[in-house]
Amino acid sequence: MTAAFMDLVDVTIVNIAIPSIERDLGATFGAIQWINAGYALAFAAGLITGGRLGDIYGRKRLFLIGITGFTIASALCGFAASPEMLVGSRLLQGAMAAMMVPQVLAIIHVTFPAHERGKVFGMFGAIVGLGAVSGPLLGALLTQWNIAGLEWRPIFLINLPVGIAGVLLGRKFITESKAPKALRLDLVGMVLVTVALLMLIYPLTRGRELDWPLWGHLCMAGSVLVFAGFVAYEKWKTRKDGSPLVELSLFKVKSFAAGIAVQLTFGVALGIFFLVWTLYMQVGLGWSPLRAGVTGVPFSVAVSVAAGLSVQKLVPRFGRKVLQTGALTMAAGLLLYIWEAERYGMEIHAWQMALPLTVMGLGMGLIVAPLTDAVLSEVPREHSGSASGLISTTQQMGNALGLGLVSLVFFGVVDDLVGGSSAVGSSAVGSGAVGTAFVDGFQHALWWVVAVLVVIFGVMFALPARPKQHVEEPVAESVVEESVVESVGSVGSVEAAS
Numbered sequence: 151m152t153a154a155f156m157d158l159v160d161v162t163i164v165n166i167a168i169p170s171i172e173r174d175l176g177a178t179f180g181a182i183q184w185i186n187a188g189y190a191l192a193f194a195a196g197l198i199t200g201g202r203l204g205d206i207y208g209r210k211r212l213f214l215i216g217i218t219g220f221t222i223a224s225a226l227c228g229f230a231a232s233p234e235m236l237v238g239s240r241l242l243q244g245a246m247a248a249m250m251v252p253q254v255l256a257i258i259h260v261t262f263p264a265h266e267r268g269k270v271f272g273m274f275g276a277i278v279g280l281g282a283v284s285g286p287l288l289g290a291l292l293t294q295w296n297i298a299g300l301e302w303r304p305i306f307l308i309n310l311p312v313g314i315a316g317v318l319l320g321r322k323f324i325t326e327s328k329a330p331k332a333l334r335l336d337l338v339g340m341v342l343v344t345v346a347l348l349m350l351i352y353p354l355t356r357g358r359e360l361d362w363p364l365w366g367h368l369c370m371a372g373s374v375l376v377f378a379g380f381v382a383y384e385k386w387k388t389r390k391d392g393s394p395l396v397e398l399s400l401f402k403v404k405s406f407a408a409g410i411a412v413q414l415t416f417g418v419a420l421g422i423f424f425l426v427w428t429l430y431m432q433v434g435l436g437w438s439p440l441r442a443g444v445t446g447v448p449f450s451v452a453v454s455v456a457a458g459l460s461v462q463k464l465v466p467r468f469g470r471k472v473l474q475t476g477a478l479t480m481a482a483g484l485l486l487y488i489w490e491a492e493r494y495g496m497e498i499h500a501w502q503m504a505l506p507l508t509v510m511g512l513g514m515g516l517i518v519a520p521l522t523d524a525v526l527s528e529v530p531r532e533h534s535g536s537a538s539g540l541i542s543t544t545q546q547m548g549n550a551l552g553l554g555l556v557s558l559v560f561f562g563v564v565d566d567l568v569g570g571s572s573a574v575g576s577s578a579v580g581s582g583a584v585g586t587a588f589v590d591g592f593q594h595a596l597w598w599v600v601a602v603l604v605v606i607f608g609v610m611f612a613l614p615a616r617p618k619q620h621v622e623e624p625v626a627e628s629v630v631e632e633s634v635v636e637s638v639g640s641v642g643s644v645e646a647a648s
Contacts, residue, residue, distance in 0.1 A: 151277055152316045153217050154254045156309055157247050158281025159288060160224070161189070165428040166289035166439050167302040171236070174301050181233040186425075187553065188237050189244040191351050194546035195344045196248030201256065201538050202336070202395050205329040209253045209260070214320055216250025221313030228300075228307035255538035259526055260327045271523040272461035276454045276515075284450050286428065290443025329533075336387055339395035342380040347547070349373035354554030358561055396540065397533045406537065408612035409525030410544050412473075415609060416517065417548015418555065419480075419602040425553060426560045426595045434588025435496060445500040449511040456515025465520045469616040473524075476516025477607040481600050483510030488593050488600075496585050524613055559598045563591040 164171075168182055177185075204212040223243035230236035258270050292304040300307070350373040353366030360366065380396075387394040401407045431442040456476075464472045487506035494502060522541070529537045567587035 151254075151273060152312065152319065153213070153220075153250055154274065155277050155281050156217075156220070156312050156316065157251055158277065159285040160243070160247075160306075160309065162281065162285030162424065163289035163305045164189075165425060166286040166432070166443055167293045167305050168428070169432060170293050170302040170439070175230075175233050175236065177233040177236075181237060184237045185233075185240055187351075187356075187550075189240045189247075190546055190550055190553070191348070192241045192244030193247050193251075194351060194543055194550060195347045196245050197252055197543040197546065198343055198395060198540060199340045200248040200250070201252035201540070201542075202333070203249070204253045204256055205533070206333045206335060208326050208328050209256050210320065210324045210326040212249050213253035213257065213324065214317060216246050216248075216253065217313055217316045217320065219246030220250055221309060221317070222246075224306045224309035224313065228303045228310075251542050252538040255522065255526065255541065256534045257324060257327070259529070259534040259538070260531055261325065264527075268461050268465075268523055272458050272519050274519065274522060276457040276519070280450055280454055286446055287443035287450070290439035290441075294438065294440040330531075331392075334391060334393040336384075336393060336395035339380065339384055339387060342376060342383060343395060346373045346376035346380055347543075349376060351547070351550040354550055357554060358557030397537075400529060400533060400537055400540070403528050404612065405524055405528050405614045406526075408609065409521060410540065411609050412521060412606055412613070413525065413541055413544040414548045414551075415602055415606045416521070417545040418552040419548075419599050419606070421549035421552020422555055422559065422595055422599050422602075423484075423552075425556055426592055429560075430588050430592040434585050434592065435498070436585065437500075441500060445503055446507065448504045449507040449514075452508045452511025453515040453518070456512045457519040458515075460516045461519045461523060464516070465523075470524070470610055470613045473517050473520055473613065474607050474610045476513045477603045477610065479513030479516065480510050481513070481603040481607075483507070483513060484596050484600050484603070488596050491589055491593050491596075495589055496582075527614070555598065556595065560591045560595040563594045564588060567591075 164186055168185075171177060171185065172182055175181075200212065200216070220243060223239055223246055226239035227236060227243060230239055255274075258267065258274065262270055288308070289305045292308065293302050295304075297304050349369045353369045357363075357366050381398065384394040384396055384398055388398065401410075428442065431437045431445065432439065437445075460472050460476070483506045486509060487503070490498060490502055490506060525541055526534065526537060564584075564587045567590060568583050
């Protein structure tokens with residue numbers, strides 16, 4: 151949970167410090183975009199491989215390697231002397247996160263018996279919600295305080311004590327686990343899936359900056375062919391030695407296939423919303439980082455409360471209707487936000503945003519925790535690492551698609567109204583024409599997010615009506631797993647408190 155929180159905070163903490171980084175390093179907007187996109191690119195490209203490496207060499211071992219490397223990369227980010235060094239350090243950080251993050255869900259999956267797993271996924275869902283919005287709040291405080299004159303740098307340096315604590319705790323408390331049967335590393339599959347993801351995500355993240363060149367469209371179209379080649383090779387690899395990078399049989403599990411589709415579309419919605427929301431408040435409205443960060447507190451609290459209730463109380467009784475209610479609730483919150491942005495314009499206050507953000511947070515909390523539980527509920531234990539990597543990769547692909555859409559659904563409106571991408575420069579923060587353009591762009595982008603959530607609502611009909619793990623009788627586990635469960639016997643009370 152410590153590692154998951156650190157990763158999630160690190161993804162969201164950077165947005166709030168963008169104006170400070172831009173001023174301090176003299177970074178162009180293209181470089182600023184790559185500080186986020188480079189992390190997402192390295193993260194997505196390595197996640198499936200990271201999950202499989204954990205299956206083969208040990209999930210505890212890969213977790214410790216990943217969290218150690220992530221901590222070192224955070225230090226390099228904090229001491230970056232140029233935009234290029236910062237982008238390079240973020241690439242390393244994303245690669246190390248790809249080693250660390252898949253092990254989190256895999257360790258949960260193999261450590262806890264089915265009837266206990268829901269509680270832990272409830273905690274994980276609460277961590278997701280807290281990380282998503284407490285990142286901007288923490289980033290706002292650290293940037294505003296300007297500790298020791300370091301300006302934005304503490305947003306990365308704060309990972310050092312957390313990462314060291316995670317390494318020490320992980321060495322002591324995590325029990326090693328591997329796939330029951332010996333697996334081999336699929337190097338060809340690793341290359342194919344990495345190339346396919348790069349061909350898809352790189353043009354998306356560079357498209358607007360380069361005015362959507364022809365090669366970008368060809369590259370994205372070509373990624374489909376590479377993905378097809380990857381699937382064909384994985385089928386052959388399965389027949390040959392039973393050690394593919396991705397266990398394609400997982401997609402025959404209806405709950406897993408449907409959950410992956412929901413993860414992808416949900417990632418698109420979050421990718422659009424969080425970046426646009428940050429730019430709307432800080433650049434459009436001209437708010438300080440602290441004011442923007444504090445505004446997100448109702449969202450964070452609502453996600454945490456709803457995530458805890460959804461797994462423990464609601465899903466066992468109402469099943470997938472809880473997730474569908476979450477999608478509709480998020481959409482309702484967005485519609486309320488659109489109405490308020492239209493009515494109050496540049497004069498909107500943080501307290502007026504509290505209601506739509508709370509409604510959105512409740513909706514997101516109803517989705518994030520039970521969704522992870524549903525996706526992994528029927529996955530064979532020996533493939534939990536590969537499945538976890540696929541879940542996280544799909545989420546990152548969705549985020550990348552969302553970031554790509556931001557260029558169309560948000561910046562397209564802004565550029566039309568103010569005549570160019572220079573509007574997002576620090577000199578234009580809070581100015582009249584730019585502010586009005588950002589308000590209009592914000593509303594336009596949110597309509598797209600509403601549309602995505604409607605699609606998610608429909609896809610959720612393919613999820614199991616009832617999660618089997620909640621009605622499953624407790625099963626006999628190995629002696630090692632029983633001892634681990636006993637050592638964390640207080641997880642239920644901790645989850646209830648969260």
